[in-house]
Amino acid sequence: MDKIALEAFARETTKSIKTPSELDEHRGYEKHSPTNDSNSRDGYSSKRLITDDGEIQLEIPRDCDASFEPKLVRKHQTRFQSMDDKILSLYAKGMTTREIVATFKEMYDADISASLISKVTDAVLEQVVEWQSRPLDAVYPIVYLDCIVVKVHQNKQVINKAIYLALGVNMEGQKELLEMWMSETEGRSSGSVCSPNFKIDG
Known part of the structure; x- marks a missing residue:
């Protein structure tokens, strides 16, 4: 079986998946094992999940008192991150x-x-x-400014825009991304580079 056929086979076999292992872990014993626990299994519920390989059908196990909360595929989840x-x-x-x-x-x-x-x-x-909107420190003794130029779609055209980054070093020596802002073009003067939200001393 070549790689393409193997991948196709894998996709087909995951169209319907049952996931009982998490329920076994939640209840503390496997199916058909003797126990005094009154919270027994209550079949499966079907769920459609969108993945990188398309939609798959999952069979999620249930328990009678509805205390089971799946971790791999959470309740009401319909797609992966x-x-x-x-x-x-x-x-x-x-x-x-x-x-x-x-x-x-x-x-x-x-x-x-x-x-x-x-x-x-x-x-x-x-x-x-x-x-x-997060609060910032009153003073950052060191602030680095950098710029990257990216292509963006605007009015059905592709144009260049400059994204400025302000990276500050606080009084404890930790680096923080302070702000990002966009400009039509990459500025050459310090006035065009600095954000209006900054006050620079010295």
């Missing part, structure tokens, strides 16, 4: 929501909704706002 990373990567490249939906259908035969894409991107934006 890697799928969120792919959504964000496509979004960062300038693809529209409709294009991302079509890409997932073509590459993974997975049906994802426009609302899911919005939830993923909105969650990242919330984290960005939280990071921007």
